[in-house]
Amino acid sequence: MASKLGRSIIKAQRPIRPKGQVKCEIHKQNEIVLLCQDCKMLIYTKCSITLHKEHINSFLEISDIKTRHNKILQDFVNETENVNIPKLNQEIISSRTKKTSCKPMYDKRRKNIIDNTEKCKLELDKITEDYIALCDKMELAAMDLIQTHITDLESRLKTLRELSSEYKQTLQTGTSVLVYDSVSEIREMDPDIPPTPNIDMTQFTPGIDRLSHLKQAIGNLKFTTDHLQAGSATSGHSDQRPVVRPKQSTETGQASTGEVRYKLRDRPTVMSQFPYTDTISTDCPTSDGRAWMCNWYTDTVNLIDNQGQVIQTIRHRSNIQDISLDPTTGRLWFCCSSDKTICEVSTSHKPVTRFTTWDESLSLCVTREGRVVVGTRGYRQVVMYTVDGQVLHTDIVEGGVRSISQCGVTGNITVVVDYEHIIVYNSTLQLLFNYQREGIQARGEWIQVQRSFILDQISYLTVVYDSKGNIVIADRTRSTIELISGAGKYIKTLHTNKGLQGVVGIQKGDVLWSYLKLDTGEGGLKLLKYYSD
Template sequence: MNTNPQNHPKQAIGKVVTSGQGQTSIEKDPSSDGHIQSCTQHQTGDIGDKAVTRTTLLTETRVVEEWVSSCFMNSLCPTIDDRAWTCSHKTLTLLDRKGQEKHEVDHKTWINDISLSHTTHRPWACDSDNNILELVSGQLIQRFRTKEVPECICVTSSDHVLVGMSRHISKYTLQGQVVLTTEATRTEKPLVYTPRKITECPVTNNVAVIDDRSEDHGGDGNRRVIAMDTNFQELFVYRGEIPSSYKQTLRTVDNPFYPRSIVYDSQGNIIIADRNTPMLLLLSGRSEVLRILHTYTESVWLVGIDRHDIVWSEFGNKYPHKVKLLQYSDNT
């Protein structure tokens, strides 16, 4: 990572223009080999404290692996050893890159979501009985309980647990003490209505959340992605806007934005699985659309990313679903 873009040597693969506000644009050099370089400027906690990261995007996203899933997936979390944990109904399943099952853990009730600890690399889970659990020695052990049903979970790099529930997100210690919450008073509008997925940026520690905004929870039904800093202050809202250059994928009233899964890559960019279009979108850390990474002929449901920035994506209109592993950058 080069923290001084002024001194970075000019690359043959492309020219990058970054505005003072941290917005990113990408220009292709006619003499290049087709690779594209993107530069994203992220503002971290303190005002004026910024980090510049550079990503070389491949001309086309490459399919590394593709296979039919042996299990239903509700979450997909790649591990540091090139495998992935998934949750399916009442079961955690560990899969390798070829889709072969390596381990299963049964649970007594429905598992809503999972997340991996940055410290221990073990899965944490939330279930329909309001339990927050950690996988220890082959068993899911209760760490604490929430007052409401936890719909999604994210274990942060600071060893906190973010839990999405109806009309709010709360930050807990590993022991279950509430540190921070977005919960609003009865007269206030909540920051989120129906959080579906939460992901943390490894560069800035900002958080991005898919909010379904269900009418059952007081929302308007218009799904969106909201980014927040570590204090749950709103940074931006992304409602599925696509530049006019992507005319072939512009949405219609009958085909609205439906973010189904979300993850940050190692450079602080955001990858969104849009179920309805269906495609994977790559956004900068400030919500600018950098690229459509991949399009599908069937609904895309889940996205995860491994330590090499290889994307794992689940898609399909009927079971069993399929999984594609995709390489879109030279970060490997």
């Protein structure tokens, strides 16, 4: 007899007659001869004119259906023995094999983590050793420098004492010629005492946000917990979600200080270009070479391929102000200014409201830590929320926040305020620095232009970080795409467009999606590659 667990594949039903019983349940001395198809019951002849008389058109003699049912049984037996049982056996074997490989797999993973941690420790020890050696070297240089200064002062002191004694004698007994010569000598002297040299030739600034940088250095540990958390929220987010950090650039240097070594192309290579008639206020490229396009005057968001073909459309009940992709799950988020809602598109492609804001939202960015950063209109703030709407951090700014982006290398967050200036925060909205266009005067081309004109004409549309930790800026006024380091140092004008320059987005592999006016005069997109491989 099958166990209770084994019987779980048979649908529960209310037994009317024991299986295989040939006697009628009502007329227990008589054998069943008919099938009432309406009731799906086997009955005796008298039942057909009493309890089942309304179903007379559905009656079949039991002997007539045996052949057909025999075939159903035979098909089941054949499929069970030839397909289902072998499949189950194979799945059991496969699962047992997988179970056997589980411990070695995780042992290897643990060993990799430990080995990489040891390497990080060795590298930290080497960096510390180099820093200490440099301090020792600079200490000796500083001591030599100050000793040279002391020797020079002592020589000056000796000379002054000798001259003072000599000039006293000249005053008493010297001739007119000697007095003249002595005064001439005094006039040629350097009366200034040289300043003490600066011996503080090194500076050490302790790193901030050390924990996140150390985790990033050790490596990424990605894991999914959906199948382990029964009854979890539909959004798949929680405050305990794993922090999945992008891989650090393999280029030599530190992206956080703009010192990563990389090679820029003389001019960007156009990977693809195509017309796109709809206005775009935000574009969010996906990791698989497509992009979500948003127009803040409409209630729709389109997913297009790299030739401009619309693959999918998400529609909402109110206009969608801005969009962002969760860097961990890849899901689309958006904000609606009119009803102050923050929404996520679920796996069924339906928008779900995650929380509401107390002020109208202009922009948003979902961070790698699972936070939602929102720029507001009325109170002019940058606000960091949890995915269920709890406020974590805020900062007041001098205008509406038009664009927000997070660096995949440092975790820093950059915002555009009223198209005029750019603010860079750390991952908890602590101000790091402001960037305005006068910061790129080093190129020389702005020196002859009045500063007031520059500031009046600034129109930064969007900012996005690339994989090197550099910031790409779309400048509508000059129709250019600018590149600055993560520390705010101007690097290069990547592209100058003949017409309109719109928003930009970054695809994996540093492919830049730029919305602009094509050479044909119509609006469209160019996919640009600006780093050399």
